[in-house]
Amino acid sequence: MQFNGKAHKFGDDVNTDYIISGKYKFKTLNMDELAKHVMEDLDPEFYNKITPGDFIVAGKNFGCGSSREQAPLAIKHARIAAVLAKSFARIFYRNAINTGLPVVECDTDLIDHQDKLVVDLAAGFITNKTKGIQLQVKPLPKVMLKILSDGGLASHFRKHGGFSFDK
């Protein structure tokens, strides 16, 4: 999986309320509808600035706060290809993998707003085309790779009839 797009830069501790506000997420399961409000409290125009395949690039502790799976789903349905951050909050990280939103841990200080990036998940590298540099990617834990390669937890379950990990 290789993605080409530009970076939309955010700061540290972007919580799930910022990703999708509670005032919207309780009302519907229509994720395309929720996607229009993604990151609204941080940037009311954010949804309109996205070109499909772009990246959210953030600092540490991305996705802290609630367990709402609407957060990774709203990002995915806003056609963001992947989220790059220095670190992720635990529940968000699991939810993203489970729902098939790629999340990548890397040194995002090396990426500025609007930089053009190539993210190759299979090969495990990021190229910042604007700066002409390559970034190291922290590899996913094996269990998560397995779930992601099966296409998310639902298809992992359908495929194996339950959890199937090599210990």
Next chain:
Amino acid sequence: MGQTIIEKILSNKSGCKVYAGSIVVADVDFIMGQDGTSPLAIRAFRDMGGSRLFDPSKVALVIDHSAPSPSEGVSNLHHAMREFARKTGCRLYDIGDGVCHQVMLESGRVGPGCLVIGADSHTCTYGALNAFATGVGSTDLAAALISGKMWFKVPPTIKIVCHGRLPKGTYSKDLILYLIGQVSADGATYRAVEFTGEAIDALSMEARFTISNMAIEMGAKAGLMKADEKTMAWIDRYGSCRSFEPVEADPDADYECVWEYDVSSLEPQVAKPHRVDNVVPLAELAGMPIDQAVIGTCTNGRLEDLRIACDIIGERHISPDVRFIVAPASRNIYLQALKEGILEKLVRAGAAVVTPGCGPCVGTHNGVPSDGEKVISTANRNFKGRMGNSTAEIYLASPAAVAAAALTGKITDPQEFIK
């Protein structure tokens, strides 16, 4: 080698002796979902080909985040939950029963040594009952509904030791806010925390729940405590439907780090907008006018909290410049507070009592602030927009501090009202 509490629970539930860093697939003792997360879980359950729950007696759904429903969209999602519960045979707690975590604590289903998952990040509250309880998303929840299992990476444990006794007028909420300020919002990410020390031992169960509840605000996967007589008294009181096996950390357990604090001179604390770790002594903000005061939520909507607020209010009336919203955390608490005359006093003082639930905390209804307003609340999160208006400011504090602010219309040291 010795084990921490979470290493022991995950060993018991996976059938192999494990330590931090191992990956396990473990048996789950109880599963909970609320109305913000269950509808997606039901969808994922079907998507996974699920038709039956692994054990309906170990599953509960709670309608609390928007209860009663404020809109037709929410009503339809609630309907889907009721239908799912009816078809699968799991327990559904409907509007008015209370905030999911308080309902679980009172259910008799959750206790020492248990492994509980909930599709709500504050599931870590039950750590105070010596259970490994943690928040998961809807897809993880669905997988557990079908299989009764969940995969975990066994986390390293941070031990937080609280020495001394909290001074009068300072509460467990002040303590946990202070600790979060020290540790920061991601200081315990991917870790379990064990809260110990004589300051914790001296707290009531209700006060301990407040601490474990906010472990997630430092990023933790669990906020655990050992079981003592108070824990077992709580279990006995709520007519437990099963026996529990308390789990204690071994003396030679391996902790990633041990942080010690002397809390004997701790002052009342406040978390300022828009971060839970933006914590300062309340004295720094004293005199700042507020527009709304909220007591309730899974953090501080318990009977003890209402009693504390009631004692502060006394026979006084709240400030005419403030709206005062009170949401008891459960139907049981509501009834008991009625019986004790607490709600009558609060209502006479000017409080608006709303249905037990999460509304005022999560911005679904029951007290959305207007533009630029300042709110003081007993909740656990003060993120921008959290209460439904991104221009409002939320200050987090103890029930005593919120009650004091309701009286004066400004942030006030509750010690001024304590006899």
